[in-house]
Amino acid sequence: MGAFFTQFYAWNYAGGLLLTFALLLLFSLQKRIVRSWELKATDTFLLIPPVICALFFMDINARFGGLAAVLIAMGLAWGVSCFAKRWLRYAAALLLVPVIYGSTGGGLIVYTSLLVVHELLRDGRNSCFLTVLLLLSLVFPLYVRQYLIPLSWNDTWFGTAFYQGNNSPVLIWYILFSPALSSLLAIWGSRMTAKSKYADRISALLACCIIGGSGVLICSKRDQSEEMLYTLDHLFKKREWKEIVRIASEHPYRNPVFVSYVNLALLNQGELPDQMMSFSQRANINEFWTSSYLPMFLTGETYYYLDMYDGARAYLYMANTQSPSGQSPYMFQRLAELEIIRGNSKSGMKYIHALKQTLRYRNWAKEMEQAVLSGKYPEHLRIPMAQYKENDSFLAKEMLYNVACKHREDPENPKVRDFLLAKYILANDYKGFIHCIANLPHGTGRPFPRSYQEFLLMYAYMLRDNTLIDKWNIPQDIVTDFYRYLQINQSGQTPEVIKKQLSGNFRQSYWFYVQYTNEF
Numbered sequence: 001m002g003a004f005f006t007q008f009y010a011w012n013y014a015g016g017l018l019l020t021f022a023l024l025l026l027f028s029l030q031k032r033i034v035r036s037w038e039l040k041a042t043d044t045f046l047l048i049p050p051v052i053c054a055l056f057f058m059d060i061n062a063r064f065g066g067l068a069a070v071l072i073a074m075g076l077a078w079g080v081s082c083f084a085k086r087w088l089r090y091a092a093a094l095l096l097v098p099v100i101y102g103s104t105g106g107g108l109i110v111y112t113s114l115l116v117v118h119e120l121l122r123d124g125r126n127s128c129f130l131t132v133l134l135l136l137s138l139v140f141p142l143y144v145r146q147y148l149i150p151l152s153w154n155d156t157w158f159g160t161a162f163y164q165g166n167n168s169p170v171l172i173w174y175i176l177f178s179p180a181l182s183s184l185l186a187i188w189g190s191r192m193t194a195k196s197k198y199a200d201r202i203s204a205l206l207a208c209c210i211i212g213g214s215g216v217l218i219c220s221k222r223d224q225s226e227e228m229l230y231t232l233d234h235l236f237k238k239r240e241w242k243e244i245v246r247i248a249s250e251h252p253y254r255n256p257v258f259v260s261y262v263n264l265a266l267l268n269q270g271e272l273p274d275q276m277m278s279f280s281q282r283a284n285i286n287e288f289w290t291s292s293y294l295p296m297f298l299t300g301e302t303y304y305y306l307d308m309y310d311g312a313r314a315y316l317y318m319a320n321t322q323s324p325s326g327q328s329p330y331m332f333q334r335l336a337e338l339e340i341i342r343g344n345s346k347s348g349m350k351y352i353h354a355l356k357q358t359l360r361y362r363n364w365a366k367e368m369e370q371a372v373l374s375g376k377y378p379e380h381l382r383i384p385m386a387q388y389k390e391n392d393s394f395l396a397k398e399m400l401y402n403v404a405c406k407h408r409e410d411p412e413n414p415k416v417r418d419f420l421l422a423k424y425i426l427a428n429d430y431k432g433f434i435h436c437i438a439n440l441p442h443g444t445g446r447p448f449p450r451s452y453q454e455f456l457l458m459y460a461y462m463l464r465d466n467t468l469i470d471k472w473n474i475p476q477d478i479v480t481d482f483y484r485y486l487q488i489n490q491s492g493q494t495p496e497v498i499k500k501q502l503s504g505n506f507r508q509s510y511w512f513y514v515q516y517t518n519e520f
Contacts, residue, residue: 029075033078070110073104073114074114077111077115109137111137228258229255232262235247237330239268245269256282259285260298263279272418274449283428283517293319293323297316300319301316311402313339316334320332332354336348336351339351340377349372353369403416403423404436406420421433434459448472454482457474458482458510484505
């Protein structure tokens with residue numbers, strides 16, 4: 001279920017609506033189950049189980065499939081309790097045990113607990129039925145896992161039925177979030193206040209506490225930084241570069257993944273040299289080697305926008321294997337494009353056929369299929385085979401080396417040049433930077449960006465060669481700023497005072513980056 005909804009990332013706000021609808025359905029089933037138990041409880045107290053479930057699923061590791069499993073278990077338990085004939089109710093209850101376990105996994109615990117409570121609250125309860133039901137619910141899963149298939153409580157058709165907390169045993173989670181137990185608590189609370197003349201006021205106060213407390217908890221659990229990354233990822237896939245830069249400027253965040261998104265946006269706008277030092281940078285920005293999905297994705301996308309298609313394919317293929325369910329529609333789309341660019345249309349068709357089964361990417365897949373069959377590709381995929389060459393010198397963990405090789409092959413590519421010079425600056429590689437710009441009059445055919453001039457001025461200072469200042473046409477105002485920077489550094493004040501003064505005036509300079517790399 002979760003894998004299905006990942007293709008609708010643009011509709012991320014629908015997740016809240018889906019959860020709300022599911023909780024309303026849970027509340028409705030809760031009332032029906034209580035009625036089948038022939039017990040009376042106020043609606044306010046019956047709000048407790050859905051609210052507990054809502055707070056439980058606020059955890060980032062809890063999946064919507066778990067709520068679906070609970071609803072299915074509750075629905076079938078209520079259906080069984082509606083049979084008037086006792087033998088029919090018992091037979092249906094036992095026959096549904098394999099169905100519940102196979103479809104919901106841990107939902108079997110909810111189903112069994114509801115039926116047990118239902119039988120205990122009825123007159124003339126059948127101890128034999130309870131014994132058989134409990135034994136079957138315990139033995140059947142163990143038998144299936146031992147002798148048939150290793151089907152765990154979580155690996156089921158409808159996804160994770162329950163989330164195992166990092167510091168709590170599984171059984172505690174099962175008991176704490178069991179609708180049967182929470183129903184009994186709600187009924188008990190209702191009965192305790194039923195005889196009081198203030199029952200209505202207590203009920204209204206409880207409702208306000210539930211609503212207000214839930215709102216406070218939701219706000220307290222919000223992670224603005226994490227939401228910012230989700231926002232940038234969404235805008236990145238829509239190629240809204242200006243919006244990414246605007247948001248990043250208004251809400252700066254010292255995080256390598258965050259700045260990697262920003263750098264790609266600046267690169268595609270041709271503004272990386274001018275604005276890169278306005279954001280927190282690191283030498284390994286846009287270069288990750290890890291088993292995590294997002295860093296691998298960003299590295300692959302960096303290679304893609306640098307027209308380095310072999311590296312892009314390698315990283316994006318690995319990122320796809322680390323994505324939820326290992327079948328990301330966006331990754332399939334990108335991999336299909338890469339295979340076509342590399343001249344492997346047949347390999348690209350396998351991704352296109354897969355995307356034809358989705359809703360959001362279906363039209364794109366049909367258009368691309370027709371393009372492959374007719375040989376009339378979109379503009380960005382038209383790379384003649386004579387121009388495309390496999391990069392045999394590609395090294396997996398050496399982005400700087402790979403981009404330098406690409407620059408030698410395609411020295412007129414502005415994106416490759418700008419990105420390579422940025423990497424040289426962040427790596428403090430003066431010789432590489434000088435060699436890269438040696439054959440470029442005035443660097444890039446335009447006045448040097450300030451970041452380049454600050455970098456070259458630092459190199460001239462290290463060599464104690466002032467003639468380089470005139471050679472590289474470094475403006476006098478930048479030279480003056482540099483000597484002010486040195487003057488503050490050599491003022492003899494405490495390191496904390498010096499750092500504060502430098503941060504106020506030179507926070508976005510290369511010089512500050514060199515001196516305070518870990519805090520830039």
